[in-house]
Amino acid sequence: MTDKYSQIWRTVKKCFSLALVLFISVALSVTAPDTALAEDFGDLVFYEGNDCKQDIVFTYNSEASADDNCQTSGTGCYGDNDEARSLLITGFANPGTRIKVFDSTSADTTDDYTVIDILPDLPLEGTCVGTFEQTQQRSGYKVAHVHKDGLDGQVSHVTVQP
DSSP states (O other), X not given: OHHHHHHHHHHHHHHHHXXXXXXXHHHTTOOOOOHHHHHTOOSEEEESSGGGOXXXXXXXXXXXXXXXXTTTOOSSSTTOTTOOOEEEEOTTSOTTOEEEEESSTTOOTTSOEEEEEEOTTOOTTOEEXXXXXXXXXXXXXXXXXXXXXXXTTOOOEEEEEO
């Protein structure tokens, strides 16, 4: 019986996440996600512009592991290499999730990379990581950035660890 309720809760969270992002997209006059994104919509939403502006380029689900080379493989960022500059963490993302974004397609740590941890104090409305190039801690997330020559707009590999 517990599994049934867990499955229902996950479905409710995904529906609310999609509604939240659609609302934010309209409020910010940003292009709403296309049909392909809506089918596999996640609670980690990557944007083309800084501060969660411009187009949504890809999404991930905080409940599912991912390890994607954006140039050659993956289900999330594939085809959108060197596009992402910011991340909207919806209020339904799981605390404890770790997201890593890399300049290197092979997730090599000798180039720029950033580690984002979702904290238990994530606000219900979610929060925006406005840049991948700044170490910071805010309500809902913590970011550790290793800088070489710039990561915003250069994301080539994404990992998600629930």
